[in-house]
Amino acid sequence: MIKDYFRFAFRSITNRKLRSWLTMIGIFIGIASVVALISIGQGMEDAINEQFESMGSDKVMVMPGGEGGFGFGAFSADPLTENDLKVIEKTKGVDKVAEMFYKNGRVKFKDETKTILVIGLPTDESADVITSMEGFEAEKGRDLKNGDKYKVTIGWRFWNEDIFEKSVNLRNKLEIEGEKFEVVGLVKRIGNPQDDAQIYIPIEVAKELFDDDEISSIFVQVKKGYEPSEIAEEIKEELRDYRDEEEGEESFQVQTFEQLMESVSSILNIVRAVLIGIAGISLVVGGIGIMNTMYTSVLERTKEIGIMKSIGAKNSDILLIFLLESGTYGIVGGVIGIVLGLSMSLGVEKIAAMFLGTDLLRASITLWLVGGALAFSFIIGCISGVFPAKQAAKLKPVDALRYE
Amino acid sequence: MTDTIIELRNVWKTYPMGEVQVHALRGINLKIKKGEFVAIQGPSGSGKSTAMFMVGCLDVPTKGHVFLDNKDISLLQESDLAQIRGKKIGFIFQRFNLLPTLSAIENVELPMVFQNVLETQRIKKTKSLLKSVGLEERMTHRPTQLSGGEMQRVAIARALTNDPQVLLADEPTGNLDSKTGEEIMRFLHILHKKEKRTIVMVTHDKNIAKQAERQINLKDGQVL
Ligand SMILES: Nc1ncnc2c1ncn2[C@@H]1O[C@H](COP(=O)(O)OP(=O)(O)OP(=O)(O)O)[C@@H](O)[C@H]1O
Ligand SMILES: [Mg+2]
Numbered sequence: 113m114i115k116d117y118f119r120f121a122f123r124s125i126t127n128r129k130l131r132s133w134l135t136m137i138g139i140f141i142g143i144a145s146v147v148a149l150i151s152i153g154q155g156m157e158d159a160i161n162e163q164f165e166s167m168g169s170d171k172v173m174v175m176p177g178g179e180g181g182f183g184f185g186a187f188s189a190d191p192l193t194e195n196d197l198k199v200i201e202k203t204k205g206v207d208k209v210a211e212m213f214y215k216n217g218r219v220k221f222k223d224e225t226k227t228i229l230v231i232g233l234p235t236d237e238s239a240d241v242i243t244s245m246e247g248f249e250a251e252k253g254r255d256l257k258n259g260d261k262y263k264v265t266i267g268w269r270f271w272n273e274d275i276f277e278k279s280v281n282l283r284n285k286l287e288i289e290g291e292k293f294e295v296v297g298l299v300k301r302i303g304n305p306q307d308d309a310q311i312y313i314p315i316e317v318a319k320e321l322f323d324d325d326e327i328s329s330i331f332v333q334v335k336k337g338y339e340p341s342e343i344a345e346e347i348k349e350e351l352r353d354y355r356d357e358e359e360g361e362e363s364f365q366v367q368t369f370e371q372l373m374e375s376v377s378s379i380l381n382i383v384r385a386v387l388i389g390i391a392g393i394s395l396v397v398g399g400i401g402i403m404n405t406m407y408t409s410v411l412e413r414t415k416e417i418g419i420m421k422s423i424g425a426k427n428s429d430i431l432l433i434f435l436l437e438s439g440t441y442g443i444v445g446g447v448i449g450i451v452l453g454l455s456m457s458l459g460v461e462k463i464a465a466m467f468l469g470t471d472l473l474r475a476s477i478t479l480w481l482v483g484g485a486l487a488f489s490f491i492i493g494c495i496s497g498v499f500p501a502k503q504a505a506k507l508k509p510v511d512a513l514r515y516e
Numbered sequence: 517m518t519d520t521i522i523e524l525r526n527v528w529k530t531y532p533m534g535e536v537q538v539h540a541l542r543g544i545n546l547k548i549k550k551g552e553f554v555a556i557q558g559p560s561g562s563g564k565s566t567a568m569f570m571v572g573c574l575d576v577p578t579k580g581h582v583f584l585d586n587k588d589i590s591l592l593q594e595s596d597l598a599q600i601r602g603k604k605i606g607f608i609f610q611r612f613n614l615l616p617t618l619s620a621i622e623n624v625e626l627p628m629v630f631q632n633v634l635e636t637q638r639i640k641k642t643k644s645l646l647k648s649v650g651l652e653e654r655m656t657h658r659p660t661q662l663s664g665g666e667m668q669r670v671a672i673a674r675a676l677t678n679d680p681q682v683l684l685a686d687e688p689t690g691n692l693d694s695k696t697g698e699e700i701m702r703f704l705h706i707l708h709k710k711e712k713r714t715i716v717m718v719t720h721d722k723n724i725a726k727q728a729e730r731q732i733n734l735k736d737g738q739v740l
Contacts, residue, residue, distance in 0.1 A: 116629045120618070127617050419615060420615070420626070421598065421601075422574055423674065423677075424599070424601050424602020425598060426595050426598040426630070427594060427595060509575070510574050510575045513613075
């Protein structure tokens, strides 16, 4: 029976093609934008999660600067020093510790000078705590090694794109803050434009060059079998004791990657909710379009309703027939919308990869998304049809039959 | 008494039209026996269609009682009336009243859809009915692709779908030329004589009314 009612619904929808298309445009624009946004949002979250995963969840980061309570802003910017590093190294559960230094520096290549982020990396075996996590590994040439002094490895865009007029190659010379460095390694692509436009030199050289011995951040490798979040607490306590600070007023931050991930995804979720909410408004408008069409349809088919009642249709049958018809508008609009939305998100993925060089913006296509969108569009269609269908159902058979 | 299938007992139907009340029926009494072929005759506005709708459970009287198969239907709810319509009554209208978006076969099927009949059974029945009215070649045609006579034959097939006890025909020949009208009348005679169906036909054409077994004359909402 339901099957027959669906057949009637299709019949009457295809019978008024232009009007049906106009009605469905409202729905499929709404569904398309919601689907595209969810798909991109989910894909972005997946990409970020993957990146964090590959960095290793067994790491803890320590950075200078307090979290800043309400109205206080950052507390005294007590920089992190070698001594703090030693304290962390001695904390229970800590396997390896690596420090990182970064600062913007003036970099000159063949008469051209640019401001570039210069990163100081350790050259001893602690270096791989950072490099494995951040992906600062050479694709051609080699990584920085113990004993390197005025050697530099360069980000992907230096050797593939035109940060400098000419692309930089192995054994080229770069002048950083007035000192000549030799390029020994070409770092593989990281995937986001900022990270791919930085250069790496030995940390001691960097501190000397910028005449600065602050540590920008400390990377901690947690020993196997220890919980990173517990070790983070330990480190916090030890550093607090050492620096003589009160709990809650630390001038440094200790974060596990899980926490970092959570804070990123919570921001992402807010942005996503707002965007989808806005797109949702167009769905409401689409629903109103269906409602309007259905009211017109009930009016036009008053006589038909009378005929159906005269041959035994109950009020509930008429209600169902019209509900399914408006539901069908929803579902057909939904199918088109899903196809459109997914093409849009795939397009965004391609464009992002091509022009922005990032793989962070990508489309996530799941059965759940497709099924959910389909069900949702059907429900919107049905809801929009409730009032028109009720009006149709309660028509008196005689009045409907006499209607011309 | 048991062979009375339709009885109207002092039936009134009043429509409120703003200030005034329109009395479409003023205390009608009539009985129709099982297997009878009755014509209800009368001028336009005399209340023929109103009376027929009442018999067909499409409407209930303002006052009085309507019995169908010894059951008082005057007090029933719409959903019960719909059930009775679907099972016991077959309608044939002046303007055929086929659904324009459905094919001949689907139109004939429709009453069975509302009775939850299985699809295989439906198709079998529909085909044999369309064949019996001589339309096996026109099954997939839409109403707009059929002539008036053909449409009325589809409507007759549709009226017979659920094997109703009573066939109600409101001016079945009113929209047809006399030759096609005769053809439709022949079908009604076959249904009456061979299948022993009860037929109530509304008409204002005396020649058509003459063909029934009995005539009932209405005027101003009353039986003459
Ligand atoms: N819904 C209504 N509201 C008001 N008056 C109505 C309504 N339906 C019918 N009437 C009136 O009731 C009277 C009987 O109408 P009915 O349709 O039964 O006449 P009829 O005998 O079938 O006429 P015709 O031969 O023209 O079909 C008419 O005067 C008509 O105007
Ligand atoms: Mg009439």
